[in-house]
Amino acid sequence: MKKNRKTFGMAMLCLLFSHLGFGQTLTLPDKVKYDIADSVLIKAPNGITLSAVVVRKKGAPLQQPTALMYFIYSDTKRSLMEAKYAADHGYVGIVADARGKRLSPDDPVPYEHEAKDVNLVIDWIVQQPWSDGRVAMYGGSYSGFAQWAAAKYLHPALKTIVPYVAAIPGLGLPMENNIFLLANYQWPFYVTNNKYTDDAVNNDGARWRAMRMKWWESGLAYNKVDSLDGTPNPWLQKWLSHPDYDTYWQSMVPFKQDYAKINIPVLTITGYYDDGQVSALEYLREHYKYRPNAEHYLIIGPYDHFGAQKGGIPNLRGYQVDERALINTREITFQWMDYILKAGKKPELLQDKINFEVMGANTWRHVPSLDQMEASKIRFYLDKTGEEYRLSPLKPVQGSFTDQTVDMRDRTTMNNDYYPDPIVKDEIDKSNGLFFLTKPFDTAVSVSGSLEGELKAIINKKDMDVGLTLYELTPDGQYFQLSYFLGRASYAHDSSKRKLLCPGKEETIPFYRSRVFSRQLKKGSRLLLMLNIDKNPFAEINYGTGKQVSRESMKDAGEPLKIKWSTQSYIDLGISSAEQ
Known part of the structure; x- marks a missing residue:
């Protein structure tokens, strides 16, 4: 049992904290074929400054829709590759950094300001001469959360979102169903210790294993765990002061009647073995609850947190995944954007609102709602x-x-x-x-x-x-x-x-x-x-x-x-x- 639980802990840490995403190969843009701006500063009326990269393909129409990814795991190289992929598919590609990250002079503040900060980025986008006034958002995990955060105060220019394995702070992490999980413990250090990511802290598995076991054996209260590690964790202490899913958490994403106002098409992608699945599907359930006619589609299959963001891996934790379950998340994302913004063809997989792969049967099924996945x-x-x-x-x-x-x-x-x-x-x-x-x-x-x-x-x-x-x-x-x-x-x-x-x-x-x-x-x-x-x-x-x-x-x-x-x-x- 202890061996299995040790494996569990490390798997959770890897899945929840890594910012790596899609499995498809990406390349950097060059200045011959692309207009590249890698040090954009977006100065907001409220005094904060956010940073972004913008990539446009030379020879493209003067005005285009924008494909926006917003994330906290700042990495200039990855941002440029993401933006290039969008530019190659007929969009202005933008990757924006969360408050306090990369070139932003402000302090990093996970979760708390995205509902307004993302919309400040969209405000800036639509004022640019290359914008046609339409924005689509996509991305996984924190980026998925950021899309739903933006939808809380839905900007008229935001026309669709494609969240993968989207998190809900306070519901899926750092606590699940009101139980705080130690697998999330190091994440605040990882994203707030510097302007990029503190990979050394994140990858120090021995430190976190030792801390967990020391706490377990000590019998101390959970709020004392950082004292055993020796480094104060102020974000942990702040979150522990909100054990209810209270107004602190509710302010970060849509809550109840907020969903009734979300009238844009949504494509959610998650996996059966995604640690954050409860969050991703909570968004879907609440959207349909408060807006029954929502144009909200789901793709779900045998994927974990990583796999859903790229479309699956052949061998998932010892399970040989069905061949037909392996898809291309990135291609489907941009097919969806073309369908919504350019009158393109709907992705073939989306034959109904709920699209799911039946493990062991090597087949996809398509039904109108989660409650209708089986006949009885x-x-x-x-x-x-x-x-x-x-x-x-x-x-x-x-x-x-x-x-x-x-x-x-x-x-x-x-x-x-x-x-x-x-x-x-x-x-x-x-x-x-x-x-x-x-x-x-x-x-x-x-x-x-x-x-x-x-x-x-x-x-x-x-x-x-x-x-x-x-x-x-x-x-x-x-x-x-x-x-x-x-x-x-x-x-x-x-x-x-x-x-x-x-x-x-x-x-x-x-x-x-x-x-x-x-x-x-x-x-x-x-x-x-x-x-x-x-x-x-x-x-x-x-x-x-x-x-x-x-x-x-x-x-x-x-x-x-x-x-x-x-x-x-x-x-x-x-x-x-x-x-x-």
Whole structure:
């Protein structure tokens, strides 16, 4: 288990903090064929200065639409290559740096000002003689976030966005479903230590491993972790002061009715194994919730955070990806821009609003909504008969309970081994947690959508952090990881307002912000659900006192956490026969 969790930690760090993107080869522009401005300063009325590069192809029309990428990972060479690619495709190519980065004299401030700063860049663009007054934005991770931030105060010149693996600060990182993750810890140093990126800090894996394990073994409160590292982390402390998804976070991206005003076409791209998928799909769900007729398309397949930005890699964490799943994100992006801005042909893959690859079937499917990824849904109850734990499609006639005890002080074991690396395992750790199995499927079936449902439980404390992991258990005994959920029970009903559990009372804990997936299961396969409490070195530890979790320490643990899981608990999964 410890070996697997170590792998998880390093994978998360690599995926969340790297600014490298697309896999396609890019080249630098030359002064013979291109007009190049690599030191543009955009001075805003509010006194800040942003920097950018601008590349135009010589001989192009005097006025063109602009393809804009905005990012915090300043790198002049990469910016010029990005801008050249846009210029080669009939656009003015611009890559702008976030506040405080590259040539900006201001201080770097992650997340907090993009909603207005990106629109200042767009204001500048439309005032240039080469602009035709239309701007399209694209890019992944932080750049994806920046597009949605700009859409909060939608500029009339912004005509479309193409966000890949877009982050939502406060919802997907640095906390997920209100649980702060240590995998994000070094990121503020990485992007604020200098005007570019502090790669030495980012790549110091030994330092971060040692810090995590020292904190884990010490039992100190999560907000003391930087004292163990020896370097104060003011951004961590600021974020920890906002454990609710409150107005601090809400101000950074569209929130509720803001989505109703976003009337431009959107193409979202993410992956089943993207660490930030919950954010990318939250944007999509909220957009459709508040603007039901939104022209918002989704491409999703077996990609991680890197892979979604380039269109996949053949072997993903030990899983041999279907050939048809491998696409070209960059080409599709500019086809989409041509479709929206130049009356071009819609990208062939976009045959409906939701476009997803079925792992194992080597095929794409196209449906109007996430809820229609499969023809039907089946409710599976977390049942127990004797010593047998079952995922049963039959609701138990009489509710009963399954007991679980977790000593939050114990450091000899780690609970909740959920991170999908590798995706296909020969064995999984069953030393703790509860494991529920379906009967073998008598024919091949496809299972698609999110892992969602309701947990019902009685506990002896005021809170707990819950983990769920879904696998396909194949006939030959392999475990293929499909999805996982991680969340805090006290925020299950509202991420912006904590509601503590009442010890000794049965509580209902709904969940849906998990990883969406699609997989064709083999005949004879079974679904396996792991239910556990999250207790490991990779996230803050909830000791259940009801105090702010980041301030709890092992001294607050008290008696072990005792849970009585109701057999009325269930998950809902979209399932169809392979023939359907």
